[in-house]
Amino acid sequence: MKKFIGLLLVLCLNGLTSQAAFAQDEETALVPLPSLDDFTRGEDGWAFGLGLGVEYESAYEGSDEFGWELQPAGAVQWRSGDNIFYFAGEALGWRGLRADTWLLEATVGFDEGREEGDSDDGHLDGLGDQDEGAELVLQARRAFDSNWRNWLVGRVVTGGDGNLGLFGVGHRFGDQMNGTGSELNLVMVVHDSEYANKGFGIDANQAAASGLPETHLSGGLRSIGIDYNFRHYVNNNWQIYGEALFEYYSSEVRESPIARNNYEAEVGVGFIYVF
Numbered sequence: 001m002k003k004f005i006g007l008l009l010v011l012c013l014n015g016l017t018s019q020a021a022f023a024q025d026e027e028t029a030l031v032p033l034p035s036l037d038d039f040t041r042g043e044d045g046w047a048f049g050l051g052l053g054v055e056y057e058s059a060y061e062g063s064d065e066f067g068w069e070l071q072p073a074g075a076v077q078w079r080s081g082d083n084i085f086y087f088a089g090e091a092l093g094w095r096g097l098r099a100d101t102w103l104l105e106a107t108v109g110f111d112e113g114r115e116e117g118d119s120d121d122g123h124l125d126g127l128g129d130q131d132e133g134a135e136l137v138l139q140a141r142r143a144f145d146s147n148w149r150n151w152l153v154g155r156v157v158t159g160g161d162g163n164l165g166l167f168g169v170g171h172r173f174g175d176q177m178n179g180t181g182s183e184l185n186l187v188m189v190v191h192d193s194e195y196a197n198k199g200f201g202i203d204a205n206q207a208a209a210s211g212l213p214e215t216h217l218s219g220g221l222r223s224i225g226i227d228y229n230f231r232h233y234v235n236n237n238w239q240i241y242g243e244a245l246f247e248y249y250s251s252e253v254r255e256s257p258i259a260r261n262n263y264e265a266e267v268g269v270g271f272i273y274v275f
Helices: 002-016 019-024 193-200 204-210
Strands: 045-058 066-080 083-088 091-098 102-111 133-143 150-159 162-173 181-191 220-233 238-249 263-274
Touching: 066 263, 162 193
Parallel strands: none
Antiparallel strands: 045 066, 045 263, 066 083, 083 091, 091 102, 102 133, 133 150, 150 162, 162 181, 181 220, 220 238, 238 263
């Protein structure tokens, strides 16, 4: 039950909104989606947000171990009309609004990889550490109207360790246009063979070192999932956000010895100060 306390706190804070927060409702975000940071207050120029979040999540993909982790939050952003350029931690990107119903995004980031020590119970012993690698993320969302109540989403992640694709539908609750409120996404995720084996495959050397059977996965369906995002202005500078994610693996992924759970799950909550 502890992992839901943060989300309950989010709901309670709805009743504590100050007059300064009501003023935020008059500002227009580039796209009014709670899953997207927009610290620009609807104005061109520089914007900056800094915060901290806490997540309760799977220790690694396929793990049956869970733990708490602190995560920095926020970004440096520069807005020019319907374009925002941003730097957020290890990600550098751009997003742009076109024809009021198309959101395009390109991001260069890093995949931290997996380490044997990620499993406290020793389930990864002998599999070795994976190197951090650069990834390019390309995403497009197509709304059914300019209010961004419902949309389609497509995302491609590509890098030196293969390719992953995500396709889904989303819905936004509430009528605020400043990026607050909540949204829900239903998605299907596919991957090629190289990406699948990066996370769930076991080659001959790893099998010999770990005692696990050699495993090779083909490309195809990886999972189906659902995620929920929430964002709320406590006052003119402080905002609170929350996220919950559930991903259910395909039958091929579930058969991998690395997948000790049939799913991956995560819940998080945090605060951001907008300068």
